[in-house]
């Protein structure tokens with residue numbers, strides 16, 4: 026006779042600390058939407074949810090691949106045309122000593138595999154606060170420690186290099202750099218990047234450079250890949266089709282490992298084992314990579330123009346009232362305004378959704394300097410929607426500030 030066990034299935038303890046504020050806030054928005062309220066979504070970094078569409082030549086490349094029956098598995102590192110195109114692009118960004126290039130299921134999988142191949146339980150990785158919460162989630166899963174270093178709001182959200190120096194103890198295995206940054210939209214200058222590289226070299230740690238927003242720059246800003254500044258420094262650079270190439274749902278990203286062969290000789294085979302174990306990234310979608318990186322780039326110009334206007338509205342309106350101030354974003358499509366409010370920013374954001382239908386994400390979901398309060402807005406919506414949403418936000422702030 027089969028025995029009936031009534032206790033519910035016990036999940037792994039390592040999942041307890043995993044949060045992802047960007048999606049967690051959605052349940053509050055769903056509840057508010059059920060009341061029939063007009064919802065204005067400024068919370069998700071997905072260009073295709075707004076008036077941005079995937080360039081047709083990328084779609085053609087995928088359709089052709091499907092018709093040509095590139096529908097089986099690919100090599101674990103990716104199809105040669107994509108691997109070669111990523112290597113050429115890295116070369117154009119000044120990256121030398123490229124030791125490995127691999128295609129993944131979004132930049133997210135590259136991040137996850139590279140952290141998994143590096144850290145053991147109890148070791149730590151320096152991550153930016155504020156920063157993209159995936160790093161915290163993956164490190165929690167690995168039972169490793171996400172050790173935050175601060176980005177300095179007073180200095181245009183540039184990394185606080187002294188804070189990095191202070192935190193580099195013997196257990197730190199890597200420094201994560203998100204440049205341009207999500208959620209602040211900052212682009213890092215050469216000097217700061219050089220200082221961080223010097224610290225990484227001094228302490229023998231790897232640098233993870235998340236450059237997924239490197240195409241979305243404003244005001245003629247130049248983006249520098251940290252790996253280009255020292256060909257010997259061990260760096261893994263992440264990028265993909267999700268943001269700059271307007272195809273987040275295709276889930277195509279990549280990693281480029283560069284630096285001294287002597288330093289990377291054990292890490293790369295470990296990473297290769299993980300790449301083989303998960304078979305490959307989506308095969309037909311990989312055929313868009315060469316088309317994206319080597320093909321026509323007019324759409325990047327028009328994307329930047331549209332986003333610059335939206336950034337300007339954001340910057341102007343979110344500095345136009347008491348209790349809110351905002352550093353000017355230089356890239357990507359995020360702003361991280363500071364709130365001078367009495368309560369927690371999470372309560373503010375939830376109240377804002379329930380009362381006005383404007384959906385943003387609380388700053389604490391990205392990590393912030395203790396005692397400070399922020400929220401993250403996504404300025405992908407059209408100018409009219411942004412104006413309307415910010416007007417409601419400012420009115421709510423005035424009403425509930427203290």
Ligand SMILES: Cc1ncc(COP(=O)(O)O)c(C=O)c1O
Nearest residue numbers: 131132133157207237265267278
């Ligand atoms: C900084 C950063 N890195 C990585 C990702 C993940 O990108 P992908 O969609 O390619 O997995 C995101 C997505 O928002 C991001 O903001």
